[in-house]
Amino acid sequence: MVTVNGARYERTVEPRLLLSDFLRNELGLTGTHVGCEHGVCGACTVLLDGEAVRSCLMFAVQADGHAVTTVEGLTDGGGGPLHPLQAAFHEAHGLQCGFCTPGILMTLVPFLRDHPHPDEREIREALSGNLCRCTGYQNIVAAVRLASDGIPTPDR
Amino acid sequence: MESRRQIGERVRRTEDARLLTGRALFVDDVRLDGMLHVAFLRSQHAHARLTGMDATAARARPGVVAVYTAADLGDYWRPGPLLVPPPPIAGLVFNACTQVPLAKEKLRHVGEPIAMVVAESRYLAEDALDDIVVEAEPLPAVVDLEAALAKGAPRVHEHLPSNVAAHAVQRKGDYARAKQRAHTVIKRRFRYDRGASAAIENRAVAAQWDPRAEELTVWDTTQAPIPIRNGLAQLLGLLESQVRVVAPFVGGGFGPKIMMYYPEEVLVPWAAMKLGRPVKWTEDRQENFFATTQERGQIHDAEITLDQSGKILGVRDVFLHDTGAYDPYGLTVPINSQCTLLGPYEIPNYESEFTAVFTNKTIVTPVRGAGRQHGVFVIERLLDFAAKELGIDRAEIRRRNLLRRDQFPFNNEILFQDSAPLTYDSGDYEPALDQALELIDYHRFVREEQPRLRAAGRHVGIGIVCYVEGTGIGPYEGARVTVEPGGRVRLATGVGTQGQGHFTAFAQIVAEVLGVDVADVHVITGDTREFHWGTGTFASRGAVVAGSACQAAALRVREKILELASQELEASKADLVLAGGSVHVRGDPSAGITLGALAVKANPLRGAVRPGTEPGLEATAYFGPDRGSTASGVHAMLVEVR
Numbered sequence: 001m002v003t004v005n006g007a008r009y010e011r012t013v014e015p016r017l018l019l020s021d022f023l024r025n026e027l028g029l030t031g032t033h034v035g036c037e038h039g040v041c042g043a044c045t046v047l048l049d050g051e052a053v054r055s056c057l058m059f060a061v062q063a064d065g066h067a068v069t070t071v072e073g074l075t076d077g078g079g080g081p082l083h084p085l086q087a088a089f090h091e092a093h094g095l096q097c098g099f100c101t102p103g104i105l106m107t108l109v110p111f112l113r114d115h116p117h118p119d120e121r122e123i124r125e126a127l128s129g130n131l132c133r134c135t136g137y138q139n140i141v142a143a144v145r146l147a148s149d150g151i152p153t154p155d156r
Numbered sequence: 157m158e159s160r161r162q163i164g165e166r167v168r169r170t171e172d173a174r175l176l177t178g179r180a181l182f183v184d185d186v187r188l189d190g191m192l193h194v195a196f197l198r199s200q201h202a203h204a205r206l207t208g209m210d211a212t213a214a215r216a217r218p219g220v221v222a223v224y225t226a227a228d229l230g231d232y233w234r235p236g237p238l239l240v241p242p243p244p245i246a247g248l249v250f251n252a253c254t255q256v257p258l259a260k261e262k263l264r265h266v267g268e269p270i271a272m273v274v275a276e277s278r279y280l281a282e283d284a285l286d287d288i289v290v291e292a293e294p295l296p297a298v299v300d301l302e303a304a305l306a307k308g309a310p311r312v313h314e315h316l317p318s319n320v321a322a323h324a325v326q327r328k329g330d331y332a333r334a335k336q337r338a339h340t341v342i343k344r345r346f347r348y349d350r351g352a353s354a355a356i357e358n359r360a361v362a363a364q365w366d367p368r369a370e371e372l373t374v375w376d377t378t379q380a381p382i383p384i385r386n387g388l389a390q391l392l393g394l395l396e397s398q399v400r401v402v403a404p405f406v407g408g409g410f411g412p413k414i415m416m417y418y419p420e421e422v423l424v425p426w427a428a429m430k431l432g433r434p435v436k437w438t439e440d441r442q443e444n445f446f447a448t449t450q451e452r453g454q455i456h457d458a459e460i461t462l463d464q465s466g467k468i469l470g471v472r473d474v475f476l477h478d479t480g481a482y483d484p485y486g487l488t489v490p491i492n493s494q495c496t497l498l499g500p501y502e503i504p505n506y507e508s509e510f511t512a513v514f515t516n517k518t519i520v521t522p523v524r525g526a527g528r529q530h531g532v533f534v535i536e537r538l539l540d541f542a543a544k545e546l547g548i549d550r551a552e553i554r555r556r557n558l559l560r561r562d563q564f565p566f567n568n569e570i571l572f573q574d575s576a577p578l579t580y581d582s583g584d585y586e587p588a589l590d591q592a593l594e595l596i597d598y599h600r601f602v603r604e605e606q607p608r609l610r611a612a613g614r615h616v617g618i619g620i621v622c623y624v625e626g627t628g629i630g631p632y633e634g635a636r637v638t639v640e641p642g643g644r645v646r647l648a649t650g651v652g653t654q655g656q657g658h659f660t661a662f663a664q665i666v667a668e669v670l671g672v673d674v675a676d677v678h679v680i681t682g683d684t685r686e687f688h689w690g691t692g693t694f695a696s697r698g699a700v701v702a703g704s705a706c707q708a709a710a711l712r713v714r715e716k717i718l719e720l721a722s723q724e725l726e727a728s729k730a731d732l733v734l735a736g737g738s739v740h741v742r743g744d745p746s747a748g749i750t751l752g753a754l755a756v757k758a759n760p761l762r763g764a765v766r767p768g769t770e771p772g773l774e775a776t777a778y779f780g781p782d783r784g785s786t787a788s789g790v791h792a793m794l795v796e797v798r
């Protein structure tokens with residue numbers, strides 16, 4: 001039994017099934033992406049009881065009795081208004097192909113909860129476990145600053 | 157109200173909402189009833205003879221639906237096409253050896269597919285890989301470029317006399333004579349290492365055959381959905397219109413996703429038709445490191461000759477290019493290196509010779525820059541060495557050699573990768589150099605800052621690089637623009653998107669022409685059912701080529717709008733203004749008609765379409781440039797080495 005984005009699911013699964021595959025294939029929550037399946041890229045990051053974890057490094061059975069939040073959970077199943085962090089990414093052009101984005105958002109949600117006003121070094125440190133092959137991170141950092149302090153980074 | 161400028165304005169991307177909320181469709185998100193999953197057995201050897209294979213146990217494993225080896229493919233087994241035939245360079249040697257869907261007698265690189273397992277889940281398919289028994293006799297591998305050309309080296313393709321994939325010489329002027337006049341000659345060797353582009357989304361292909369409609373739908377992480385459709389139709393004996401290829405959101409392309417056709421791309425649709433069930437394969441990261449194409453490996457022996465003032469008299473470059481185990485992309489990469497070396501400089505005498513070499517490594521096709529950066533690296537390093545030797549400031553030596561604004565169009569007298577002469581259409585390089593120097597405060601840094609830092613034991617250096625980039629090459633792209641009865645505009649184009657912001661950029665172009673809001677232009681890219689003429693997203697050509705097609709189609713629709721509105725508003729077309737989603741007579745914004753209302757009038761339920769007219773407010777247009785356009789830039793940076 002697992003709670004995902006507020007809804008309870010009961011399923012019988014193979015012990016070896018990864019949490020990432022469970023979310024994507026069993027529950028159809030395909031907003032959680034998979035980029036490496038060995039804990040390097042961070043694309044698969046979700047919240048487990050409010051903390052960021054890599055869903056490719058967990059078995060689905062390990063989530064038994066816990067609450068999982070995926071990117072869909074930030075907007076009430078994908079249809080609600082954008083979360084302020086998502087809005088900041090939109091405003092600051094914090095994504096290009098967007099494949100890394102859900103994992104980055106799910107990494108930053110608890111980070112900003114614990115560090116409401118991070119400086120640039122702290123932001124980069126927080127992002128160091130997520131790979132983005134498109135943006136070069138500049139605008140991701142700008143988006144986090146915008147979300148945390150309302151500071152728009154001037155266009156370069 | 158006058159129509160608002162949209163191009164060049166800061167707008168928010170229209171694709172972001174889907175990407176930010178997890179709603180965007182990527183290929184691996186495709187899930188269909190009864191879908192089967194694929195895993196590939198791949199070569200563990202760089203070079204080996206394949207002597208036997210037994211898949212009996214794998215086939216017997218519960219949950220396994222099929223196992224295919226080269227022998228099971230029958231007539232469907234054939235080497236891939238040569239994608240880009242080499243340009244007509246005099247004296248060219250070129251040996252085409254293209255990849256095969258599944259290895260037959262020989263394994264030529266680690267990761268080359270040997271067998272395909274189709275099962276009820278990916279987990280089961282991977283389990284079955286261990287059941288397949290492969291007998292292979294390892295052969296000495298060809299890894300080093302120079303060793304690959306040595307006498308007696310093992311041959312990647314045994315029907316060829318050596319590992320030479322290609323040899324080409326291009327010349328401009330007379331280098332040998334220029335060298336006789338030289339004040340300074342500098343010769344250096346430059347190595348450029350191989351690398352992988354590692355898009356964060358691995359490749360994936362899903363396919364479904366619909367026996368009722370007799371249609372094949374393929375979702376593919378490709379940069380070129382239309383050529384993939386055309387190729388698959390031919391391979392599978394279908395009409396092109398029976399095949400729909402969708403490149404939905406793609407998580408980064410960077411070149412390797414325009415390789416055609418990957419073995420997996422050819423096999424997954426075939427299996428879906430054969431088995432009558434949807435089939436999907438998604439690459440894992442390990443596969444990505446050896447089965448997705450790579451780039452970069454070159455060794456250059458380059459020489460520059462200059463006069464006393466630092467003016468370049470000539471350059472001679474001899475280089476080796478690692479093409480990997482096969483060369484389906486022809487000579488695109490090394491020719492880009494050869495051409496781009498000339499950069500923004502006037503180099504009156506140039507001699508460039510390259511040898512492309514087969515090695516037992518992953519196939520090489522264009523990756524981010526497609527070989528251009530190698531040429532830039534070589535000329536820029538040569539200029540740095542020359543500046544040092546001649547005691548000239550490194551920015552100054554570049555400035556002295558830049559082409560002047562009045563020299564365009566400038567013919568470099570050699571052939572570019574698109575077989576057209578390497579002619580720069582336009583350029584003005586000095587202002588960019590000035591601006592870059594200003595941005596790093598170059599002169600002050602060199603005069604004051606650097607000596608101070610050095611004295612303090614810190615090593616902060618400068619990098620300055622000038623370059624040109626041939627972009628926007630043909631053949632063509634197209635677009636269809638439709639004003640819908642609700643007043644929103646629909647734009648369909650053939651190029652796919654991998655993060656470039658096409659949804660927004662193309663919408664800006666159309667919005668500006670039609671006087672509507674960017675958010676009201678609904679863009680569809682990379683779906684052959686929506687638009688099936690074009691080539692793809694590569695060579696920085698999306699905005700130039702597809703963008704121009706979007707503009708051309710929008711202009712035609714604008715003309716239709718003006719025609720109809722002039723009748724409705726009883727005003728001459730010259731007096732009409734398109735703005736805010738309506739048309740009105742200049743000076744009288746209150747009495748207008750919306751584009752939606754005009755779209756309804758253009759498609760009446762009664763009354764015939766008069767001869768020579770068309771229903772609706774819709775147009776399709778194409779744009780094909782004669783040759784690529786030349787972009788240019790300067791990079792400048794301060795780097796500390798600790």
Ligand code: FES
Binds near residue numbers: 055
């Ligand atoms: S997919 Fe989990 S960290 Fe990369």
Ligand code: FES
Binds near residue numbers: 095098100356408
């Ligand atoms: S936006 Fe493409 S990987 Fe981050």
